[in-house]
Amino acid sequence: MKKKFILEGLGCANCAAKMEAAINKLDGVKEVTVNFMTQRLIIYGEDDKMTQVIKEAERIVKRIEPDTRLKRA
Amino acid sequence: MNDNMKKRLIRIIVAIVLLLAAVLIDFRPGKINVIIYLLSYLMVGGDVILRAIKNIIRGKVFDENFLMAIATIGAMFISEYAEGVAVMLLYQIGELFQSFAVDRSRRSITDLMDIRPDYANVKRESKIIKMDPDEVNVGDFIVIKPGERIPLDAIVIEGASMVDTSALTGESVPREIGQNQEILSGCINVNGLITAQVTKEYQESTVSKILELTENASNKKSQSEQFITRFARYYTPIVVIFAVLLAVLPPLLIDSASFSDWTYRALSFLVVSCPCALVISIPLTFFSGIGGASRKGILVKGSNYFETLANTEIMVFDKTGTLTKGVFEVQEVNPRGLINRAKKENDKEVFNELVNEFKEQLLEVTAYAESYSSHPISQSIQKAYGKEIDRGKVTNVEEIAGHGVEAFVDGKKVTAGNAKLMMLRGIDYIDEELIGTVVHVAIDDKYAGYILIADEVKEDSAQAIGSLKESGIKQTVMLTGDNEAVGKKVADRLGLDKVYTELLPGDKVEKLEEILSLTSDKASLAYVGDGINDAPVLARADVGIAMGGLGSDAAIEAADVVIMTDEPSKIPVAIRISKKIIGIANQNITFAIGVKILILILSALGITNLWVAIFGDVGVTIIAILNSFRALKI
Numbered sequence: 001m002k003k004k005f006i007l008e009g010l011g012c013a014n015c016a017a018k019m020e021a022a023i024n025k026l027d028g029v030k031e032v033t034v035n036f037m038t039q040r041l042i043i044y045g046e047d048d049k050m051t052q053v054i055k056e057a058e059r060i061v062k063r064i065e066p067d068t069r070l071k072r073a
Numbered sequence: 074m075n076d077n078m079k080k081r082l083i084r085i086i087v088a089i090v091l092l093l094a095a096v097l098i099d100f101r102p103g104k105i106n107v108i109i110y111l112l113s114y115l116m117v118g119g120d121v122i123l124r125a126i127k128n129i130i131r132g133k134v135f136d137e138n139f140l141m142a143i144a145t146i147g148a149m150f151i152s153e154y155a156e157g158v159a160v161m162l163l164y165q166i167g168e169l170f171q172s173f174a175v176d177r178s179r180r181s182i183t184d185l186m187d188i189r190p191d192y193a194n195v196k197r198e199s200k201i202i203k204m205d206p207d208e209v210n211v212g213d214f215i216v217i218k219p220g221e222r223i224p225l226d227a228i229v230i231e232g233a234s235m236v237d238t239s240a241l242t243g244e245s246v247p248r249e250i251g252q253n254q255e256i257l258s259g260c261i262n263v264n265g266l267i268t269a270q271v272t273k274e275y276q277e278s279t280v281s282k283i284l285e286l287t288e289n290a291s292n293k294k295s296q297s298e299q300f301i302t303r304f305a306r307y308y309t310p311i312v313v314i315f316a317v318l319l320a321v322l323p324p325l326l327i328d329s330a331s332f333s334d335w336t337y338r339a340l341s342f343l344v345v346s347c348p349c350a351l352v353i354s355i356p357l358t359f360f361s362g363i364g365g366a367s368r369k370g371i372l373v374k375g376s377n378y379f380e381t382l383a384n385t386e387i388m389v390f391d392k393t394g395t396l397t398k399g400v401f402e403v404q405e406v407n408p409r410g411l412i413n414r415a416k417k418e419n420d421k422e423v424f425n426e427l428v429n430e431f432k433e434q435l436l437e438v439t440a441y442a443e444s445y446s447s448h449p450i451s452q453s454i455q456k457a458y459g460k461e462i463d464r465g466k467v468t469n470v471e472e473i474a475g476h477g478v479e480a481f482v483d484g485k486k487v488t489a490g491n492a493k494l495m496m497l498r499g500i501d502y503i504d505e506e507l508i509g510t511v512v513h514v515a516i517d518d519k520y521a522g523y524i525l526i527a528d529e530v531k532e533d534s535a536q537a538i539g540s541l542k543e544s545g546i547k548q549t550v551m552l553t554g555d556n557e558a559v560g561k562k563v564a565d566r567l568g569l570d571k572v573y574t575e576l577l578p579g580d581k582v583e584k585l586e587e588i589l590s591l592t593s594d595k596a597s598l599a600y601v602g603d604g605i606n607d608a609p610v611l612a613r614a615d616v617g618i619a620m621g622g623l624g625s626d627a628a629i630e631a632a633d634v635v636i637m638t639d640e641p642s643k644i645p646v647a648i649r650i651s652k653k654i655i656g657i658a659n660q661n662i663t664f665a666i667g668v669k670i671l672i673l674i675l676s677a678l679g680i681t682n683l684w685v686a687i688f689g690d691v692g693v694t695i696i697a698i699l700n701s702f703r704a705l706k707i
Contacts, residue, residue, distance in 0.1 A: 011171075011172055011175070012137075012349055012353075013349060013352040013353035013356060014137070014302075014305050014348050014349045014352040014353075017302035017305065017306075017352060020302075021302075021306075033292045033294075035291050035292050035356075036353075036356050037175075037178070037179060037182075037291050037356050037357065037360035038179075038288055038291060038292075038360075039179075040288075040292070042292065063131055063133075066124070066127065
């Protein structure tokens with residue numbers, strides 16, 4: 001399953017890279033891309049673990065850059 | 074500039090004023106200036122400290138905010154108030170500039186890609202309603218006024234106009250369109266009023282597909298991007314560890330070393346430990362590059378393909394439809410048999426007129442003789458003739474399989490076919506090596522001349538091959554299903570290094586793999602095709618380039634790089650753009666890392682001070698960002 005989000009307020013390129021690395025380590029994630037320039041987060045994950053993955057991803061984003069909001073695209 | 078940036082700018086300005094005030098009264102000893110310094114510091118660095126504290130609570134130490142906070146507070150502890158404030162100030166100016174640059178770049182690319190149609194004028198029961206293109210159905214009739222953007226892919230029912238495709242193709246010359254012709258969404262209707270019937274839903278239309286591709290292109294990261302994020306992951310912790318060692322070890326080991334001097338040197342380390350400057354300029358470069366290339370009608374589907382293109386050593390081309398137009402047309406009507414009999418005529422003007430008359434005559438009798446055949450060759454002859462054929466004039470048609478046709482046209486015996494047919498009939502024909510299919514014609518058993526039917530080489534093919542070689546492509550190869558004679562001729566004419574002929578579609582993949590194995594490790598192989606029947610070959614190459622992407626879904630799907638127009642000359646342009654972008658990325662990487670390391674060495678030796686360190690750091694960021702903007706203008 002592929003889920004796409006907008007990272008509103010993403011302002012730091014290194015943070016984007018950190019988010020990508022952290023979300024990638026989550027259980028159930030096959031592939032993840034954080035595109036700093038287009039402020040997009042795309043997660044490819046296993047269908048049954050997706051809700052949990054999204055919740056975790058949201059937490060990671062908040063932790064790394066508190067001003068960033070995760071919005072459904 | 075958005076509200077957030079404005080607030081930050083105001084805070085920076087207030088802090089500068091306070092800092093200047095504090096410096097001016099600094100020569101009078103007392104506590105008053107320290108308070109002003111602190112006010113200035115909190116004004117400009119308050120948010121950094123707040124974020125640093127929050128992150129410490131979450132257990133994250135190597136965070137940029139934390140490092141800057143430590144560096145500046147440390148400076149103030151050793152009574153370097155002015156420097157502490159200035160470092161924070163410059164850091165914030167650098168951050169603000171970064172946000173501004175990124176914002177500007179995001180905006181300019183969005184503007185560049187602003188091909189999204191806002192509305193469609195839909196005809197409903199004799200009324201015209203403005204609708205969201207998303208809500209229009211296939212089969213609806215839409216009206217496009219002069220100056221409007223075509224909202225959906227459609228077929229013209231009424232009207233004629235010029236259409237500006239430049240937003241999609243980079244081509245500035247408008248195209249003429251008329252009834253029954255396809256129009257593509259995203260183009261602009263220049264002058265006429267057109268009514269058209271929608272053929273594709275918005276989601277499936279050209280404009281949505283192109284937008285989606287460009288938006289997703291920067292998702293595929295380049296090697297330089299991957300390198301720099303990996304570098305950043307190790308860079309910060311290593312620099313911080315060195316900073317700690319620098320502050321602690323020398324004062325313990327060397328008697329004369331003072332604690333505050335070495336702490337000061339260590340603080341410089343913390344100042345340059347922030348990796349953001351490095352990290353930001355690379356995606357910015359590729360993002361700008363994708364935008365700049367698409368402006369030229371070159372769609373690059375991922376940042377990584379710029380690298381592959383720039384490293385291309387061998388370029389393999391499909392022939393038909395790629396280097397040639399892929400349409401069989403009459404190239405030459407040569408009535409040499411008829412002319413030989415009329416050579417007595419000396420007057421040039423009369424002679425030329427006679428030649429034209431013969432050409433007409435030759436084409437006419439051949440078109441008549443071939444009028445019962447549905448073979449592509451005879452169809453292209455009839456197309457070239459272009460007039461109505463009165464089949465009543467054609468009698469006794471006899472098709473000679475594998476040879477040609479014989480028929481009586483207006484009572485004259487016409488024999489039209491290949492050389493074998495001429496030999497079979499004992500007709501003395503004039504043999505000449507020609508590229509393409511030759512139809513020899515005899516009238517009443519006397520040789521009249523020939524008609525040459527061939528696929529035409531595109532105007533800019535030879536030029537494209539030439540510039541590719543200039544730009545460092547070591548080998549150009551052509552693959553074709555055509556026979557050897559035709560393939561070799563085309564290859565010679567275009568200056569290709571190698572040609573493989575008589576390949577079935579499946580053979581092409583095999584041949585490509587064979588060539589791939591010859592490519593050196595670091596270099597790559599590009600395959601250029603039209604995407605219609607060579608999708609597997611496009612996929613197998615290191616980078617697949619499809620031509621004529623505009624209006625061809627197959628080409629857009631199958632390739633990594635799509636040339637929107639039919640021009641091979643765009644390929645050297647794509648290579649040039651890629652090399653430039655890779656160049657910019659490499660400059661940024663070496664420059665930024667180089668300056669940082671230089672500052673680190675100088676700081677460790679105690680030659681520089683905090684001012685130089687932060688200036689160097691912020692300066693590098695700004696220069697690298699400005700450099701990456703060059704990728705937009707290509």
